[in-house]
Amino acid sequence: MKKAPLYSRSRRGVAATDAPPPEPVGAPQEAPAAPSRLRVFAGRHERALWVAALLVLVLAVMSWRAAPKPPAPLSFEQIDHLVRQSIAEKPLASAGAKAYEKIIPSVVRVVGYDRAGQSGTDPHADRKPRRDTPGSDDARPKRDGGELPGFEERGVGTGVVIVDNGTILTNLHVVLGAERVRVTFMDGLEADAKLLSVMPEHDLAVLRASKIPDDLYAATMRSTADLQPGERVLAVGFPFGIGPSASEGVVSGLKREFRSPEGERMLTNLIQFDAAANPGNSGGPLVTMEGEVVGIVTAILNPTKQRVFVGIGFAVPIENAAQGAGMPPF
Template structure:
């Protein structure tokens, strides 16, 4: 029988006690609940810009369209247009420039430039102009998403009604997917946005903005049961999605 070494037993006992003590300390820590991360609070969206601030933002994107007819007569406020890129390409209504011998556009800083038609979408009354001598600073508009337009949304129109350049009118979207037979077109214009912001001669070709300042349509016509060419609360715009066909953008 081998003798037992007392020192060794004590060392083993001490090691066992130390290990158990460490376990006694570690177990409660291992079982302690892990604190949850505080919930992420998303900042609430700020209020939309005021109408005045919105106008200041979008006004530089709008041009006045001036035409010279083949008989030599000049119409200084034939309509309006909206700048769509930094090359100073401009969307307007085809009926504004279709019968013109010469076209000029006047920018928000007062600079006037000759312009040429570079694309048309006749079925949608859309033309694209290119300014030949644009100003050094060109402010293109933001093109919106027509699929997100809803009845009741705010609507803003900027144009040159009766020669009153860069005039603002406000209202709401009154209807969607409207059809309208307009003079000079064999087929009715379809898929139109109806709005009640005031539009008059000189607004044609100008932009219809939403509350964010995005272009959602191009003003094309007004309807008046009396037959007079003045606003009666029924304005119509080609959707910016449809106008995209003249820009080489596929139309759904």
């Protein structure tokens, strides 16, 4: 007797075996699923939806076209033209003008006075105008000066404020022998000044004004350690009593020596410069193009007896001046 096979190798047999039994005739049919509300809405408003989509697309295109476009890169010629136009409309200030603007609030006019009518008996009278130094000059413009009744000007020089309490640096020969010294600040304030200390070996004197402006600024000082010949400098002062005046030049040399025509004094370690300096510039600052003081103008060299500038001036390095004023070295 044969056993019934557990499985069949015939696909047809398997398909026939696994096929679901046929539904009996007359069995009830399931109802189709109802359409969703979104489909119903889309079907009813299909035209309106297409119009809305078209409007959104049109608005997007218009916004894109109205958006600012990045500027096209400028050509070299256009850049050059714009730069020239800007400079023509507002010229750039020169380095010398910037240096002058920075130093001028610290510059003062220094005047030494004698009592009127006593010049002939003054023991210092014979020493006043006999040196080729910018401050001991014949440019004392007023006799029996109207600024101080009973006094006459013996000479005009320049000073520079180095401490904002009214401490002023000038040349010794500007104030030497003067019975009274007055200084005028850049805002027009005039004040008496007293002598604090002197450095004859450097022809320097330190003054202190009796009153000062509220907004007084001290000059910025710079070491001369890296100062080089050819570096541009500015001399600021009151040449022949006119000023404040500025002249620009260069450092011509370093560590120079100068002896007064009478051989009274030898000054050493001087800065030589060619910015114009004349009688009245003595004691004024020699500044860099950054407006920083590197020296104090003290003498001019002129082989003639005219005592005017011929191209060689000398300044005392600011390190010597700072030490004499009791300030720490650089």
